[in-house]
Amino acid sequence: MVSPVPDDSPSVWTRADFPDESVWSFELSTTDRQALIDHGRAGADLGRRIGAHAAQWAELLHDGPGFVRLRNFPIDELTEQQIAHAYRGLGALLGTPVGQDRDGNIITHIRDERIPAGPTVRKYRTNLPQDFHSDGSDLVGLLCLRPAKTGGASRIASAHAIFNEMLRRDPHLLDVMYAPMPWSRNGEEGPGEQPYFELPPIIDIGGVPRIFFIAWYIRDSQQHSSAPRLTDEQLAALALVETIANDPLFHIEMDFRPGDVQLLNNTTVLHAREGYLDDDDPSLRRHLLRLWLTAHTPLANELLRGGIPTPGAG
Structure with a gap:
């Protein structure tokens, strides 16, 4: 039995709920910028100087729609190493930075490495589009150093609005999402591990549905002969999530300029990226x-939790 999300929850939203960007887009003030510059150069105390603003952003991430964009991060005033230090400091006001791969790297560079695409190549290393998905953390941040020549727009959608729409359109397919499905490890399995694992895309925690969704990892599992075969109903359920999320009524498109920071709550927001040149x-x-x-x-x-390999945003 599924647990419907209350329609009045701030985590349930569609594009129509945000006629302009003022609710979720914030220009960093001169004071904010200087605090980040000082932290990047000398490790100055960020919490004391911009903690109040960070609390506002955290409230939107945890108790609001689940996303914010910060503009004017001081990439023009810092070296590459200082930018990374200031960015980690900003993140530490909202959570604890954690490793993103088997090597424990805290910061990942999202760029097209111009390598041949394939199941074992993470999509963030290419310029290929990424359909709607979630990352392997509570929160994910993206700092734009340079946008693409063309394309690469970010799209975000409320996972709970999608959940409610699935419940309205086809409750049975929503039930299907609560059963375990096979996920490919896409070449990141450890010694003795199967090349796939099984996990339901939706579970309820405290009566609230939590959605962990990376449809291409599930579909890629079928390249492994030992993985359970996906049923027609499972494939239809994955396709319904993507259909709803890609409906312009259900998602917001967010552009990236140099110095923009996008912050998302992975428990309530799915995100996608268009391809780019x-x-x-x-x-x-x-x-x-x-x-x-x-x-x-x-x-x-x-x-x-648990270090499940995921593609990441970008």
Whole structure:
């Protein structure tokens, strides 16, 4: 039996709920910028100087729609190393930065490495589109150093609005999402591990549905002969999530400018990226920095624990 999300929850929203960006987009003040510059250069105390603003952003992430965009991060005033330090400091006001891969890297560089695409190549390393999905952390942050020459727009959708729409359209397919499905590890299995694992895309935690959704990892499981075969109903359930999320009525498109920071709550928001074209000059190509954060106040999203390899935003 599924647990419907209350329609009046702030985590349930559609594009029509945000006629302009003022609710979720914030320009960093001169004071905020200076605090980040000082932290990047000398490790100055960020909490004392911009903690009140960070509390406002955290409230929107945890108790509001689940996303914010910060503009004017001081990438123009800092070296590459200082940018990374200031970015980690900003993230630490909202959660604990955690490793994103088997090597424990805290910051991931999101850029097209111009390598052949394949099941074992994470999509953030290419310029390919990524359909709606969630990342392997409570919160995910993206700092834009350079946008693409064309394309690469970010799209976000309320996972709970999608849940409610599935319940309205086809309750049976929603039930299907509560049963375990096979997920490919896409070449990241450890010694002795199966090349796939099984996990339901939706579980209820404290009476609230938590959605962990990366449809191409589930479909890729079928390349492994030992993995259970996906049923027609399971494939239809995955397709219904994608159909609803890709409906312009259900998602917001968010552009990235240099110095923009996008912050998302992975327990309530799905995100996607359109494909893009880059400049031939490597110094002008799209480049984002990604942070994964475990929330200071646990979000109880057990689906995203345990180091499950996920593609990440970007």
